[in-house]
Amino acid sequence: xxxxxxxxxxxxxxxxxxxxxxxxxxxxxxxxxxxxxxxxxxxxxxxxxxxxxxxxxxxxxxxxxxxxxxxxxxxxxxxxxxxxxx
Amino acid sequence: xxxxxxxxxxxxxxxxxxxxxxxxxxxxxxxxxxxxxxxxxxxxxxxxxxxxxxxxxxxxxxxxxxxxxxxxxxxxxxxxxxxxxxxxxxxxxxxxxxxxxxxxxxxxxxxxxxxxxxxxxxxxxxxxxxxxxxxxxxxxxxxxxxxxxxxxxxxxxxxxxxxxxxxxxxxxxxxxxxxxxxxxxxxxxxxxxxxxxxxxxxxxxxxxxxxxxxxxxxxxxxxxxxxxxxxxxxxxxxxxxxxxxxxxxxxxxxxxxxxxxxxxxxxxxxxxxxxxxxxxxxxxxxxxxxxxxxx
Ligand SMILES: Cc1ncc(C[n+]2csc(CCOP(=O)(O)OP(=O)(O)O)c2C)c(N)n1
Ligand code: SF4
Ligand code: SF4
Ligand code: SF4
Ligand SMILES: [Mg+2]
Numbered sequence: 001x002x003x004x005x006x007x008x009x010x011x012x013x014x015x016x017x018x019x020x021x022x023x024x025x026x027x028x029x030x031x032x033x034x035x036x037x038x039x040x041x042x043x044x045x046x047x048x049x050x051x052x053x054x055x056x057x058x059x060x061x062x063x064x065x066x067x068x069x070x071x072x073x074x075x076x077x078x079x080x081x082x083x084x085x086x
Numbered sequence: 087x088x089x090x091x092x093x094x095x096x097x098x099x100x101x102x103x104x105x106x107x108x109x110x111x112x113x114x115x116x117x118x119x120x121x122x123x124x125x126x127x128x129x130x131x132x133x134x135x136x137x138x139x140x141x142x143x144x145x146x147x148x149x150x151x152x153x154x155x156x157x158x159x160x161x162x163x164x165x166x167x168x169x170x171x172x173x174x175x176x177x178x179x180x181x182x183x184x185x186x187x188x189x190x191x192x193x194x195x196x197x198x199x200x201x202x203x204x205x206x207x208x209x210x211x212x213x214x215x216x217x218x219x220x221x222x223x224x225x226x227x228x229x230x231x232x233x234x235x236x237x238x239x240x241x242x243x244x245x246x247x248x249x250x251x252x253x254x255x256x257x258x259x260x261x262x263x264x265x266x267x268x269x270x271x272x273x274x275x276x277x278x279x280x281x282x283x284x285x286x287x288x289x290x291x292x293x294x295x296x297x298x299x300x301x302x303x304x305x306x307x308x309x310x311x312x313x314x315x316x317x318x319x320x321x322x323x324x325x326x327x328x329x330x331x332x333x334x335x336x337x338x339x340x341x342x343x344x345x346x347x348x349x350x351x352x353x354x355x356x357x358x359x360x361x362x363x364x365x366x367x368x369x370x371x372x373x374x375x376x377x378x379x380x381x
Contacts, residue, residue: 015148019140020104046267047304049113050102055095063101067108067293068301081301 018063023050027066029081031059037078044070044079093271094120103138103146108300110264110290110307111135111211115182117267118209119149121274126178127152127166131159131192133184134218135211157191159183160199163206171205178278179206185226186216189247200254200283207277207284210247211264213292221295228315230359231351233295239355243366251285252321258284260320264291265307269329273320289316297350309345311335314367317374325381328374336371 013019033044038057045053047069052060059070071079098119105112111134119126128151130136136153139145154162159181167179183192188210196208215233216222223233225245232239251259257280262270270288277284291306293299298306310316311331318329328336342364346352 011142013140013142013145015100015146016140016144017100017146019100019144019146020102020138023102023104026107047113049105049109049116049303051097051099051116052101060101065102065107067303068299069108069304072301073304 022062023065024060024062027061027064027084029066029068030061030084031064031066031068031070032080032082033057033059034078034080037076038074039076039078041075043073043075047073093117093268094123096120096124098124098148100146100148104140105134105138106292106294106300108293108303109134109138110213110288110292110303111184111217112138113267113303114209114211114262114264114270114288114290117271118180118182118274121271122149122178122180122207122278124149125176126150126180129154129159129163129166129179129181131181131183131187132156132218133187134213135182135184137218156187158195159187159192160195160204160206160208163208164199164202164204167204167206181206181208183208183210184217185210185212185214186224188212189225189245193247193250197250197254200251200256200285203282205281205283207274207286209274209286209288211288211290213290213295214244215292215295217292217295229363230355232353233351239352239359248287251287254283255324256283256285257281258320258322259286261287261289261316261318263289263307263311263316263318265289265304265311266318266331269318276320276322295351297353298348302348306345306348309340309348312340313342313345314339314371315342315345315363317370319374319378326374326378328378336375339367342367 052063068081071081103112126149163179163181170177214226221233222235227240228244230239260273314335318332
């Protein structure tokens with residue numbers, strides 16, 4: 001057994017998107033951005049705890065947990081939290 | 087306020103951790119890792135941050151992480167830092183630990199590492215209780231807060247861990263809050279520029295633990311600073327500088343009740359305790375501003 005194969009026997013996890021599952025399924029309310037009102041200040045992306053808002057301010061709904069921080073912090077009140085249909 | 091543009095776009099927590107919706111721990115960690123960059127190892131004792139990484143053999147964290155026993159983080163980081171430096175590597179060694187792992191069980195290993203001058207950064211994200219095991223009180227829980235082990239409100243004060251760290255005279259120490267990510271980012275960068283031990287204490291409001299709704303996490307951190315119950319400052323070779331937001335709060339604090347009342351953990355708090363907390367806010371401001379004036 002080579003040293004690197006031996007090391008593989010350690011409990012070592014590897015980075016992977018979706019390592020904790022598709023957290024978007026947790027959502028009760030979904031953030032919906034009104035592009036007309038949004039001034040692209042980027043504060044929603046700054047404060048999103050999970051970093052699911054991209055540079056071009058698209059929200060990745062596969063992972064967005066629906067916490068509502070983006071809506072609460074938006075200075076233009078451009079984000080509405082809309083109840084998910086089950 | 088700094089422009090957001092100077093903060094790297096790279097995310098070192100891949101979408102996404104399994105932290106509760108609206109978690110400050112994950113918000114703060116985003117900016118800690120943006121400031122530290124890829125040549126970093128995190129040392130994490132048992133806490134929420136150990137479980138939110140994901141399930142073996144996968145992890146959401148895209149930097150090396152050493153998960154270690156609850157009381158041992160700073161001891162592990164000491165050995166790791168010495169080994170890196172002996173190998174001529176500048177790799178950042180960062181302990182990212184909860185308040186229980188810092189103020190309570192990890193304190194002796196941490197004190198030892200600060201005394202030995204270990205070249206590392208110790209970050210305590212403070213959600214003011216043992217979050218991962220269901221919100222038992224810790225040394226960081228404030229007076230009057232309900233936890234599962236203080237069902238009628240804590241009868242002791244929050245431990246002054248910053249005073250304890252200051253007594254070790256580290257080159258750099260600071261307080262920060264997840265609600266002010268640009269400020270946190272700058273402080274982490276600064277802390278890592280010093281050789282020797284540095285410490286950052288980050289206020290990390292926790293929606294299920296503090297019993298407020300998830301969208302209020304950033305708001306809660308800002309209310310803590312504006313009411314003065316949390317003071318932003320840094321101490322560089324003993325010279326204290328209070329943050330601009332806290333200077334405003336010292337002159338004209340918002341009512342403490344604005345911070346307490348949205349939180350279920352303070353529901354029904356004895357008004358006498360509210361008065362005591364207010365007096366302590368004033369005393370703390372007086373102490374810090376006297377130190378700032380003298381240094
Ligand atoms: C020696 C030992 N005692 C108890 C535990 C159980 N335990 C795991 S995490 C934790 C609470 C950690 O609290 P804190 O450090 O504040 O981090 P948080 O969970 O709040 O993020 C406890 C009690 C443990 N893992 N090891
Ligand atoms: S915070 Fe509001 S205004 Fe700013 S980019 Fe986000 S949605 Fe647009
Ligand atoms: S609801 Fe929460 S998780 Fe979803 S985009 Fe807004 S801040 Fe991010
Ligand atoms: S319990 Fe609190 S600190 Fe822990 S993951 Fe949930 S929100 Fe974050
Ligand atoms: Mg804690």
